[in-house]
Amino acid sequence: xxxxxxxxxxxxxxxxxxxxxxxxxxxxxxxxxxxxxxxxxxxxxxxxxxxxxxxxxxxxxxxxxxxxxxxxxxxxxxxxxxxxxxxxxxxxxxxxxxxxxxxxxxxxxxxxxxxxxxxxxxxxxxxxxxxxxxxxxxxxxxxxxxxxxxxxxxxxxxxxxxxxxxxxxxxxxxxx
Amino acid sequence: xxxxxxxxxxxxxxxxxxxxxxxxxxxxxxxxxxxxxxxxxxxxxxxxxxxxxxxxxxxxxxxxxxxxxxxxxxxxxxxxxxxxxxxxxxxxxxxxxxxxxxxxxxxxxxxxxxxxxxxxxxxxxxxxxxxxxxxxxxxxxxxxxxxxxxxxxxxxxxxxxxxxxxxxxxxxxxxxxxxxxxxxxxxxxxxxxxxxxxxxxxxxxxxxxxxxxxxxxxxxxxxxxxxxxxxxxxxxxxxxxxxxxxxxxxxxxxxxxxxxxxxxxxxxxxxxxxxxxxxxxxxxxxxxxxxxxxxxxxxxxxxxxxxxxxxxxxxxxxxxxxxxxxxxxxxxxxxxxxxxxxxxxxxxxxxxxxxxxxxxxxxxxxxxxxxxxxxxxxxxxxxxxxxxxxxxxxxxxxxxxxxxxxxxxxxxxxxxxxxxxxxxxxxxxxxxx
Numbered sequence: 001x002x003x004x005x006x007x008x009x010x011x012x013x014x015x016x017x018x019x020x021x022x023x024x025x026x027x028x029x030x031x032x033x034x035x036x037x038x039x040x041x042x043x044x045x046x047x048x049x050x051x052x053x054x055x056x057x058x059x060x061x062x063x064x065x066x067x068x069x070x071x072x073x074x075x076x077x078x079x080x081x082x083x084x085x086x087x088x089x090x091x092x093x094x095x096x097x098x099x100x101x102x103x104x105x106x107x108x109x110x111x112x113x114x115x116x117x118x119x120x121x122x123x124x125x126x127x128x129x130x131x132x133x134x135x136x137x138x139x140x141x142x143x144x145x146x147x148x149x150x151x152x153x154x155x156x157x158x159x160x161x162x163x164x165x166x167x168x169x170x171x172x173x174x175x176x
Numbered sequence: 177x178x179x180x181x182x183x184x185x186x187x188x189x190x191x192x193x194x195x196x197x198x199x200x201x202x203x204x205x206x207x208x209x210x211x212x213x214x215x216x217x218x219x220x221x222x223x224x225x226x227x228x229x230x231x232x233x234x235x236x237x238x239x240x241x242x243x244x245x246x247x248x249x250x251x252x253x254x255x256x257x258x259x260x261x262x263x264x265x266x267x268x269x270x271x272x273x274x275x276x277x278x279x280x281x282x283x284x285x286x287x288x289x290x291x292x293x294x295x296x297x298x299x300x301x302x303x304x305x306x307x308x309x310x311x312x313x314x315x316x317x318x319x320x321x322x323x324x325x326x327x328x329x330x331x332x333x334x335x336x337x338x339x340x341x342x343x344x345x346x347x348x349x350x351x352x353x354x355x356x357x358x359x360x361x362x363x364x365x366x367x368x369x370x371x372x373x374x375x376x377x378x379x380x381x382x383x384x385x386x387x388x389x390x391x392x393x394x395x396x397x398x399x400x401x402x403x404x405x406x407x408x409x410x411x412x413x414x415x416x417x418x419x420x421x422x423x424x425x426x427x428x429x430x431x432x433x434x435x436x437x438x439x440x441x442x443x444x445x446x447x448x449x450x451x452x453x454x455x456x457x458x459x460x461x462x463x464x465x466x467x468x469x470x471x472x473x474x475x476x477x478x479x480x481x482x483x484x485x486x487x488x489x490x491x492x493x494x495x496x497x498x499x500x501x502x503x504x505x506x507x508x509x510x511x512x513x514x515x516x517x518x519x520x521x522x523x524x525x526x527x528x529x530x531x532x533x534x535x536x537x538x539x540x541x542x543x544x545x546x547x548x549x550x551x552x553x554x555x556x557x558x559x560x561x562x563x564x565x566x567x568x569x570x571x572x573x574x575x576x577x578x579x580x581x582x583x584x585x586x587x588x589x590x591x592x593x594x595x596x597x598x599x600x601x602x603x604x605x606x607x608x609x
Contacts, residue, residue, distance in 0.1 A: 145444075148400075
């Protein structure tokens with residue numbers, strides 16, 4: 001049963017990958033033609049999905065929900081810990097039960113390192129969480145990602161306990 | 177600014193020649209840091225006499241004095257000169273002043289006249305005399321319609337630097353940065369001497385990572401105004417802005433090619449942040465890097481043929497160099513996490529921040545020597561270094577005072593000064609050219 005779902009998921013990914021390639025405009029319509037970004041004939045795996053069908057966050061608002069918990073990362077890491085995986089599985093249940101919801105994964109960092117690098121680190125954290133949601137069966141087209149780098153700390157102090165709270169990914173619901 | 181060539185004396189030419197030889201020799205040999213640190217022996221002496229108020233009104237007298245103070249500060253901050261001033265009792269006197277200034281060990285005297293016409297128009301005449309030959313070697317007239325004596329002083333300082341050294345001056349330059357005093361992050365601009373602070377964005381949102389478009393009054397920055405980290409362009413004189421790159425996902429840290437026609441930006445496009453080449457209107461020309469790691473913080477070489485950037489493809493962020501067509505990748509560093517490399521205006525150095533012990537510090541990688549030099553130590557976190565247009569100074573942010581503020585130091589790490597006392601914390605300076 002588990003194998004079957006993995007195969008189905010991969011088939012789905014292939015389909016999405018193929019569809020994405022045919023697109024000539026992006027979701028936000030900023031570019032015509034996607035040639036510069038198409039993958040160079042590499043086999044498509046879960047790691048290589050190009051999430052160009054992300055829902056747009058432009059001019060939208062987001063909302064926290066009781067069913068969606070925040071996960072935390074180690075310093076300069078985007079690996080999802082075993083503890084975080086359990087939290088994301090619970091989040092995924094909520095998302096499956098509310099299949100009409102679009103969501104955003106926000107990646108955040110602590111203040112160490114420069115704001116430039118942290119913007120990218122936050123993006124990668126958000127992407128890692130999105131990947132895991134997709135592995136859990138959530139459609140990638142439901143999930144937007146955004147990085148706030150170190151710009152929105154949960155705890156503004158400069159110490160280890162504050163930093164631990166700030167290295168996080170929040171899952172929120174997109175509301176119009 | 178007409179140069180009166182007929183009045184240039186042989187001695188001035190000789191001075192120029194000696195200075196030029198010195199800087200050229202210093203650049204080629206191993207003592208580049210000594211020459212740029214400007215030991216007193218190598219500096220020219222400038223005697224700064226009073227500027228005479230032509231009509232003698234109170235406003236003129238005040239303006240003349242303030243103008244002279246700004247010019248004096250500019251010449252000192254340039255670190256090209258030893259600046260001597262007269263005793264308070266000194267009165268400019270054509271008969272005795274050359275011998276007076278000769279005792280002060282200066283080679284030229286700077287003086288002039290200031291007039292304010294109809295309370296709005298400022299006219300400053302600047303005169304430079306050679307002490308040995310007692311000849312007028314330079315005279316020029318500057319007009320300003322808003323009595324902005326600071327600008328005129330900066331322009332004159334840059335002109336003097338150019339005449340003595342052949343290098344660009346930095347007195348008319350500005351520094352852009354982001355600051356959190358409003359509880360948000362907004363972009364500000366300040367003159368290089370710490371005066372004339374202006375707030376550029378007023379969004380009550382996140383506006384970060386300002387970078388200058390080369391040789392313009394335009395700044396690009398990343399803003400969350402529309403709930404996506406977009407790249408915007410703002411003209412600080414016209415106070416107008418427009419969206420430049422608004423692709424879904426990260427549109428972040430950018431470096432313009434020296435000719436201003438292309439730029440390299442970090443885009444995520446719903447995937448891992450990689451580097452892309454864009455035209456100056458934000459249209460993607462091609463992708464430069466690929467892979468499941470972070471590639472960010474690009475900076476063009478002055479030739480426009482290469483970029484330096486950060487990648488964590490080695491497992492942690494390191495400094496790399498790559499040709500602009502995406503080939504010939506080389507890794508420069510082997511320690512660290514490293515961040516925000518910026519190529520020097522002359523192309524021979526890359527400045528960046530590296531976590532050396534507990535804190536981040538500023539380092540320079542000397543490309544011809546393939547050697548690393550440390551500039552800061554044991555003074556909090558020192559990050560986001562950028563070059564002055566003449567490559568002799570570095571602006572950076574430091575937490576040495578307990579909060580992040582902008583500082584400027586010489587390229588050898590000497591002469592650190594705080595840019596200004598600004599409320600809140602300030603980050604990511606960008607220095608105009």
